[in-house]
Amino acid sequence: xxxxxxxxxxxxxxxxxxxxxxxxxxxxxxxxxxxxxxxxxxxxxxxxxxxxxxxxxxxxxxxxxxxxxxxxxxxxxxxxxxxxxxxxxxxxxxxxxxxxxxxxxxxxxxxxxxxxxxxxxxxxxxxxxxxxxxxxxxxxxxxxxxxxxxxxxxxxxxxxxxxxxxxxxxxxxxxxxxxxxxxxxxxxxxxxxxxxxxxxxxxxxxxxxxxxxxxxx
Amino acid sequence: xxxxxxxxxxxxxxxxxxxxxxxxxxxxxxxxxxxxxxxxxxxxxxxxxxxxxxxxxxxxxxxxxxxxxxxxxxxxxxxxxxxxxxxxxxxxxxxxxxxxxxxxxxxxxxxxxxxxxxxxxxxxxxxxxxxxxxxxxxxxxxxxxxxxxxxxxxxxxxxxxxxxxxxxxxxxxxxxxxxxxxxxxxxxxxxxxxxxxxxxxxxxxxxxxxxxxxxxx
Numbered sequence: 001x002x003x004x005x006x007x008x009x010x011x012x013x014x015x016x017x018x019x020x021x022x023x024x025x026x027x028x029x030x031x032x033x034x035x036x037x038x039x040x041x042x043x044x045x046x047x048x049x050x051x052x053x054x055x056x057x058x059x060x061x062x063x064x065x066x067x068x069x070x071x072x073x074x075x076x077x078x079x080x081x082x083x084x085x086x087x088x089x090x091x092x093x094x095x096x097x098x099x100x101x102x103x104x105x106x107x108x109x110x111x112x113x114x115x116x117x118x119x120x121x122x123x124x125x126x127x128x129x130x131x132x133x134x135x136x137x138x139x140x141x142x143x144x145x146x147x148x149x150x151x152x153x154x155x156x157x158x159x160x161x162x163x164x165x166x167x168x169x170x171x172x173x174x175x176x177x178x179x180x181x182x183x184x185x186x187x188x189x190x191x192x193x194x195x196x197x198x199x200x201x202x203x204x205x206x207x208x209x210x211x212x213x214x215x216x217x
Numbered sequence: 218x219x220x221x222x223x224x225x226x227x228x229x230x231x232x233x234x235x236x237x238x239x240x241x242x243x244x245x246x247x248x249x250x251x252x253x254x255x256x257x258x259x260x261x262x263x264x265x266x267x268x269x270x271x272x273x274x275x276x277x278x279x280x281x282x283x284x285x286x287x288x289x290x291x292x293x294x295x296x297x298x299x300x301x302x303x304x305x306x307x308x309x310x311x312x313x314x315x316x317x318x319x320x321x322x323x324x325x326x327x328x329x330x331x332x333x334x335x336x337x338x339x340x341x342x343x344x345x346x347x348x349x350x351x352x353x354x355x356x357x358x359x360x361x362x363x364x365x366x367x368x369x370x371x372x373x374x375x376x377x378x379x380x381x382x383x384x385x386x387x388x389x390x391x392x393x394x395x396x397x398x399x400x401x402x403x404x405x406x407x408x409x410x411x412x413x414x415x416x417x418x419x420x421x422x423x424x425x426x427x428x429x430x431x432x433x434x
Contacts, residue, residue, distance in 0.1 A: 055320075055361065066309065069321070074316035075316075092284045098295070101262060102288045102291040103273070105322060106289070106290050106322040107273050107275075110322065113331070114330070117355070131342070133340075134338075134339075145273045146274055
């Protein structure tokens with residue numbers, strides 16, 4: 001059955017790979033599943049046809065036969081659950097990998113989203129300069145803990161998993177801020193993940209959309 | 218095998234049920250699994266023994282035989298996956314219920330956490346009064362979309378699931394703010410969930426800890 005995902009017709013980041021379709025493309029590349037992409041404009045994302053697929057009016061979505069999913073974490077989990085390559089077979093190791101998937105999305109990402117909101121939505125506010133360091137400290141608090149746990153390990157728990165894919169995706173959204181530079185082991189962890197051929201293919205495919213060249217996906 | 222979770226020795230909410238152990242207690246009650254609780258002080262949460270179990274120094278954790286998990290979403294998912302009662306059997310319906318679990322944690326909860334941070338950590342800041350309504354609007358934006366999707370349905374997608382359990386838990390943290398009052402169908406959805414015997418038992422068990430009476434769990 002054909003897998004179809006949605007992505008921005010024109011990503012707000014201009015192709016830096018930070019839109020959430022990259023996370024899903026990466027997962028599909030890791031497990032070797034071909035996919036089609038339907039591009040959606042900002043206007044169409046808020047219209048009934050897309051809202052019936054994604055109640056929060058965002059991308060990506062995932063369609064395969066009569067299954068339709070939204071929410072990046074759920075899509076990546078679904079892919080990891082159905083195809084070998086992103087979750088260990090052994091039950092306990094699998095549960096731990098899934099733990100990291102949730103930790104990326106609900107413990108590490110929320111302060112990063114708050115930091116992003118400050119930079120994106122409050123730059124013209126009188127409190128911006130004084131408040132931003134407070135929000136950055138909330139991010140650093142989490143990164144301190146994550147860096148301590150990762151230590152010198154290659155990945156968070158055994159072989160590369162959907163948990164690493166999501167944690168790296170979350171950390172990538174911080175890189176332009178420079179905050180990651182204070183964490184050499186996290187920066188190296190992100191670089192290791194980016195060097196994976198599957199990530200490279202996913203990144204190239206989203207870049208092709210945003211530079212107008214034919215998509216490879 | 219005995220299931221042991223951790224909870225606050227003394228919850229910051231004094232027993233209102235908003236600490237995250239309530240989410241896990243609720244899931245265990247829904248699937249009819251007995252559990253033990255190990256209480257952890259704020260100081261002990263930041264010490265090596267607890268950090269080895271939970272890298273971010275929080276509660277709850279979950280131990281069962283040689284399996285140790287952290288992160289509420291992952292624990293609830295694990296419980297739902299292993300025991301009947303929180304996820305449909307049919308594969309597509311199951312994937313959709315899991316989608317709502319992730320949507321609660323990564324789409325609906327982040328703006329609510331940001332709102333909570335503003336109220337908890339920035340009340341003494343000069344920008345507090347002007348900024349709070351902006352943050353509340355980010356929450357309302359998500360609630361508008363969620364309310365539109367829920368409509369008159371009893372639960373988000375078919376029978377009550379782990380997705381509803383998590384969405385209601387996320388919404389409960391908003392109730393004291395009054396924001397939920399603007400959404401009669403969401404308020405009724407939350408009330409339906411709270412009326413479930415499993416929620417009642419979970420709430421009573423956490424309350425017993427916080428009022429010093431013997432825990433029922």
